[in-house]
Amino acid sequence: MKLSAFISFSRPGATTSVFLLLIGWMEVVVGHPLHEPLSPPLQNEEMYEIVDKVAKHAQRLQDDPSTRLLPSVNTTGQDPMKICCLHAKILDFYLDNILPYHNGEHVDQLKINLGRISHDLQSHTCHVTHNHNQQHFVKYKKNFFTMSEEHRVIKAAGEIEILFSNLQDYCVKLRDDTAQ
Numbered sequence: 001m002k003l004s005a006f007i008s009f010s011r012p013g014a015t016t017s018v019f020l021l022l023i024g025w026m027e028v029v030v031g032h033p034l035h036e037p038l039s040p041p042l043q044n045e046e047m048y049e050i051v052d053k054v055a056k057h058a059q060r061l062q063d064d065p066s067t068r069l070l071p072s073v074n075t076t077g078q079d080p081m082k083i084c085c086l087h088a089k090i091l092d093f094y095l096d097n098i099l100p101y102h103n104g105e106h107v108d109q110l111k112i113n114l115g116r117i118s119h120d121l122q123s124h125t126c127h128v129t130h131n132h133n134q135q136h137f138v139k140y141k142k143n144f145f146t147m148s149e150e151h152r153v154i155k156a157a158g159e160i161e162i163l164f165s166n167l168q169d170y171c172v173k174l175r176d177d178t179a180q
Contacts, residue, residue: 038084038171039120041113042164050106050113051164057104058157069143069152070159070166071136081125084171088126089137090163091118097144098156110160121171 041047059065070090075083095118099111144152 036173037168038124038173039117041117042168042171044113047113048164050110051161053106054102054104054110055158055161058102058154058160061154062158063151064155065158067147067155068159069140069147069155070162071139073136075170080170080172084121084167085126086136087163087166087170088118088121090140091121091167093137093141093144094156094160094163098153101153102157104157117167117171121167124171124173126171 037043073083073086091114095111095114099107099114144156147155
């Protein structure tokens with residue numbers, strides 16, 4: 001049998017088989033994400049919108065948007081969990097030193113959700129006492145306390161979107177491909 005005859009004969013069945021295979025494959029992919037967040041609020045769209053609103057509001061109040069408080073971290077070759085824990089430590093700093101002094105719409109809901117993220121991350125080995133990337137945290141605190149009290153809270157609130165994005169990127173549990 002010629003190849004063209006075989007293809008035309010088996011095409012309807014092959015098309016159906018490929019379609020069913022894709023449906024099954026898509027079901028596995030949807031059911032098992034490659035990167036599962038360590039805290040449910042990190043994948044919550046409503047939470048992201050709240051973070052965005054708080055950040056944008058604070059950014060409108062800033063007088064110097066060129067200054068950045070959050071440290072730039074070289075992530076090449078580093079363990080994502082260590083980077084996650086650095087940002088978890090900064091998150092705890094936000095919860096204790098920034099958000100209690102920042103007033104605005106959605107801040108109460110933000111505090112609740114960020115508190116949940118902090119709690120979840122602490123249960124995933126990101127205890128506040130960890131010293132991973134300590135120099136970045138020290139630099140962040142130094143930059144924060146160098147600014148005037150009024151400006152530092154507004155500046156930090158304006159960067160909460162960056163912090164949340166970093167938490168989303170690095171505070172994930174990588175799926176074990178052998179566990180299927």
